[in-house]
Amino acid sequence: MASDRSPIVVWFRRDLRLDDHPALRHAAESGRPIVPLVVLDARLASSPSIGARRRERYGAAVVALDRDLRRIGGRLIVRRGDPRAVVPAFVAEVGADALYATRDVTPYAVGRDEAIGSVTPIHLFNGGLIVEPETTGHVQVFTPFYRRWGAIAWGEPLRAPTRLHVPDGVVSEDLPPSPPMGGPEALVRLRTFARHGSARYESDRHRLDLDGTSGLSADLHFGTLSARRAVTKVESVAFARQLAWRDWAHHLAWYDRNASSIRADGTEPEVRWRTDGDGVDAWREGRTGYPTVDAAMRQLLATGTMHNRARMIVGSFLTKDLLVDWRVGEAHFLRHLVDADVANNRLGWRWVAGVGPDAAPFVRVLNPSLQGERFDPAGTWTRCWVPEVAHLSAATIHRPWLAASG
Numbered sequence: 039m040a041s042d043r044s045p046i047v048v049w050f051r052r053d054l055r056l057d058d059h060p061a062l063r064h065a066a067e068s069g070r071p072i073v074p075l076v077v078l079d080a081r082l083a084s085s086p087s088i089g090a091r092r093r094e095r096y097g098a099a100v101v102a103l104d105r106d107l108r109r110i111g112g113r114l115i116v117r118r119g120d121p122r123a124v125v126p127a128f129v130a131e132v133g134a135d136a137l138y139a140t141r142d143v144t145p146y147a148v149g150r151d152e153a154i155g156s157v158t159p160i161h162l163f164n165g166g167l168i169v170e171p172e173t174t175g176h177v178q179v180f181t182p183f184y185r186r187w188g189a190i191a192w193g194e195p196l197r198a199p200t201r202l203h204v205p206d207g208v209v210s211e212d213l214p215p216s217p218p219m220g221g222p223e224a225l226v227r228l229r230t231f232a233r234h235g236s237a238r239y240e241s242d243r244h245r246l247d248l249d250g251t252s253g254l255s256a257d258l259h260f261g262t263l264s265a266r267r268a269v270t271k272v273e274s275v276a277f278a279r280q281l282a283w284r285d286w287a288h289h290l291a292w293y294d295r296n297a298s299s300i301r302a303d304g305t306e307p308e309v310r311w312r313t314d315g316d317g318v319d320a321w322r323e324g325r326t327g328y329p330t331v332d333a334a335m336r337q338l339l340a341t342g343t344m345h346n347r348a349r350m351i352v353g354s355f356l357t358k359d360l361l362v363d364w365r366v367g368e369a370h371f372l373r374h375l376v377d378a379d380v381a382n383n384r385l386g387w388r389w390v391a392g393v394g395p396d397a398a399p400f401v402r403v404l405n406p407s408l409q410g411e412r413f414d415p416a417g418t419w420t421r422c423w424v425p426e427v428a429h430l431s432a433a434t435i436h437r438p439w440l441a442a443s444g
C-alpha cells in the first residue's frame with residue numbers, strides 16, 4: 039500500500055536535465071524517495087525518420103543525465119521497450135504511488151501519455167515550453183500571438199535539486215554507449231552565447247558565413263536546456279522572439295493534434311506537386327548546380343546542422359522551383375537534422391511552402407543567388423561546402439554559370 043515514504047517515479051523524456059525541471063523539483067521537495075526513469079522507446083529507436091545523429095545526441099544526453107544524478111546522490115534507471123507497457127509495469131514494480139513527467143504537447147507524446155494515463159495516473163508538469171498553449175489560447179497568426187506571449191510573466195527558472203534519495207535495489211538496464219553531453223554542457227553554451235553572441239544576434243543571425251546564432255536548438259529539443267532558462271539568461275529581444283516561434287510551433291502542434299489532414303485545413307496552395315525523382319535526389323544530395331542550395335544540403339548530410347536562412351532557401355527551392363511537395367523536405371530534415379523537431383520542422387516547412395494560416399505567400403520565392411550574395415557576400419561559407427566553385431570570386435561564386443560563359 040502507498041505511504042508517504044513510497045517513491046515517486048520521475049520519468050524523463052524530452053527534458054533530460056536537472057536545471058529548471060519543475061517535475062523533479064516538486065518530487066525532490068516532497069522529501070520522498072525518487073526513482074528517475076528513462077525508457078528507451080523501441081518505436082523511436084527503429085524509426086526510419088530518426089537519423090543516427092539525432093539518436094546519438096539523445097544517447098549522450100541520457101548518459102549525461104545519469105552522470106548528473108549521481109553527482110547529487112541519485113542514478114538513472116534505464117528500461118527499454120514501449121513506454122505504454124514499460125511505464126505502468128515499472129510504477130507497480132517499484133511500489134510508487136506517483137508518476138511525474140514534463141508535459142510534451144507534440145502528437146506522439148500526447149497519445150502515449152493519454153494511453154499510459156488511462157492505466158496509471160500521470161502528473162504532467164509544465165517545463166518544455168516558456169508559455170503553455172492554454173495561456174495564450176489558439177492564435178493562428180504569429181504577430182498577435184507574440185504580443186500575447188510577451189505580456190505573460192513566465193516566472194523564475196528553478197535551481198536543480200542538490201540531493202536525491204533513490205531507493206536501492208531497482209535494477210537498471212545498460213546506458214546507451216555514448217560519451218556524455220547534456221545539461222551542464224548546454225548551460226556552458228548558453229552562458230557563452232549570452233556573454234559573447236547575444237549583442238550581435240539581431241544583426242548577424244541571418245548571415246550564413248558568421249557564427250551569429252545560439253546553436254542551442256538541439257539542447258532545446260532534447261530538453262538538456264530549459265527554454266525558460268534560455269530566455270531569462272539572454273538579454274536580446276530578437277532571441278526571445280525566436281523562442282516565441284518555438285512556443286508557437288508547439289502550440290500549433292497541440293491545437294492541430296486531432297486534425298486528420300493538413301490538406302483539409304483549407305490552407306494548401308493549389309499546386310500540382312511534381313512526383314518524379316530526379317530533382318529531389320539532386321536536392322537531397324546537393325547537386326542542383328545552385329551553390330547556396332548545394333552548400334546547405336551537403337552541410338546537412340555531413341553535420342546534421344543547417345542555418346535557419348539556409349533552411350528557408352532550400353525549402354523555397356524545393357517547393358517553389360522544383361514544385362516538390364513540402365512533406366518530402368519535411369521528412370528529409372526529420373531524418374538528418376540533429377535538432378529535428380516535429381513541431382518546429384512542420385511550422386518551418388509549412389511557412390516556407392506557403393501553407394498554413396500565417397505562411398509566406400506561395401508566390402514569394404527566394405532566389406538562391408541573391409540570397410547567397412546577401413547572406414554569404416564573400417562566398418566563404420559556400421566555398422567550404424562546394425569545392426568545385428571555390429576558385430570563383432565573390433562576384434561570381436553565387437552565379438557560376440556567368441564565370442563559365444565569360
Ligand SMILES: Cc1cc2nc3c(=O)[nH]c(=O)nc-3n(C[C@H](O)[C@H](O)[C@H](O)COP(=O)(O)OP(=O)(O)OC[C@H]3O[C@@H](n4cnc5c(N)ncnc54)[C@H](O)[C@@H]3O)c2cc1C
Nearest residue numbers: 251252253254255280283284346349378379382383386387
Ligand atoms: C524549413 C525549416 C525547417 C526547420 N526545422 C527545424 C527543426 O526541425 N528543429 C528546430 O529546432 N528548428 C527548426 N527550424 C527553425 C530554425 O531554423 C532553427 O530552430 C534554428 O536554425 C536553430 O539554430 P539556433 O539554435 O542557432 O537558432 P537561434 O537563432 O539561436 O534561435 C534560438 C532558438 O529559437 C528557436 N527557433 C528559432 N527559429 C525558430 C523557428 N523559425 N521556428 C521555431 N523555433 C525557432 C529554436 O529552438 C532555436 O534554437 C526550421 C526552420 C525552417 C525554415
